[in-house]
Amino acid sequence: MEPASLENLCVLYHSANYIVVNKHWDIRIDSKMWYEKQTVQSRLKHRFPELADPGTYYGFRFCHQLDFSTSGALCVALNKAAAGHAYRCFKDRLVTKAYLALVRGTVAEEKITLDFAIGKNTTEGKTHMMCTEGTDGCENPKPCQTELTVLEHGEYDGDPVTKVLLQPLTGTLRVHCSAIGHPIVGDYTYSLHTDNTPYRMMLHAYFLHITLESEPIHVTAPDPFVPTLDSKWAPQRCVNVLEDLLKNIFTKPQTEIQEDPEPQEHRRSSPVESEEQQAQCQQWLCEWSLD
Structure with missing residues (x-):
């Protein structure tokens, strides 16, 4: 992707209720800092000034979050009702979400469930x-799972990835x-400040499906x-075809592990939200949303 500017916002989907943009790497979704001119919020306001809602702090309601250094699909609600839905x-x-990444080293197994x-x-x-x-x-660790599927083996700037x-x-x-010993290429934070050569962190929100x-x-x-966008990435062996995996993801909705593995008949239903909780939720939606 070319350097971020106010003019080059990439819109993937646009309706009366939502916009999905391709977030640029290394820009924040929004910021209170006067010196951070390039944010998703500022780019949206420049491109679609008529859609900004003065009743919200940032002008737009982001339905979920992406890290500063992550690129890809980011959904924005254009009104309070859409944000609530x-x-x-x-x-x-x-x-359902799926990300692409380049990770350090050669991942030996074709598919791994990361369960830490x-x-x-x-x-x-x-x-x-x-x-x-x-x-x-x-x-306070909580049960977490990620499914990793190998697409290609190769090198980035001469190193195995x-x-x-x-x-x-x-x-x-x-x-x-x-x-698991395969940090994301360019992840400065989780490499303990050692992986600082690449121009960006190689993590991209590739697929987003909201039902x-x-x-x-x-x-x-x-x-x-x-390779046509980054000549330092040299794939050498294909293990799985991305398009085929995407078809499987779309036909098999994502599930989440349960912290309490009780049989279904023994589980209690979730408590009903009070009016006060609903009001707090709606107020919160005016400025931010949950990922």
Whole structure:
């Protein structure tokens, strides 16, 4: 992708209720800092000033989040009702996502379920990071899963790497990849500040499917990890074809692991939200949404 500018916002989907954009790498979704001119919010406001809602802090309601250094499909709701519908889909696990990544080393197994509980890192100097259960300073770890499927083996700038498809079931992709010894190329944080040569972190939100009842959203953000766009990436052996995997993902909705594996007949139904909780939720949706 060319350097971010106000003019080159890439729109993948646009309706009266939603916009899905291809978020640029290394820009924030929004920012309160006056010096951060390039954000998704500022680019949307420049391109679609008539769609900005003055009743919200940032002008737009983002339905989920992507890290500063992650590119790809990002959904934005254009009104409060649309934001509420999207929030319900995320809450009820009716959203399917898949990411592309280049990871360090050669991943030997064709498919791996990464199953590590993840918690907050309380170690001094690492409180901005997450960590896996058993790590020093890991606080309140929760069960998490990510499915990793190998696409290609090759080299990046002369070093062995593997191109993979990542499906977050309840996982944190960057932590899981690092935990198995295959950190994402260019992940400065989870390489403990050693992987700083690549121009970006090689993680891309490739596929997004939100099963909205009145307006199902199904988009892909073009694959940036191809030699024609980055000559340092040299694929050598294909293991799985991305298009075939995508068909399987679309026909088999994503599921999430349960923290409490009780039989269905023994589970209690979720408590009904109070009016106060619903009001708080709607207020929260005015400014932000849940991933």
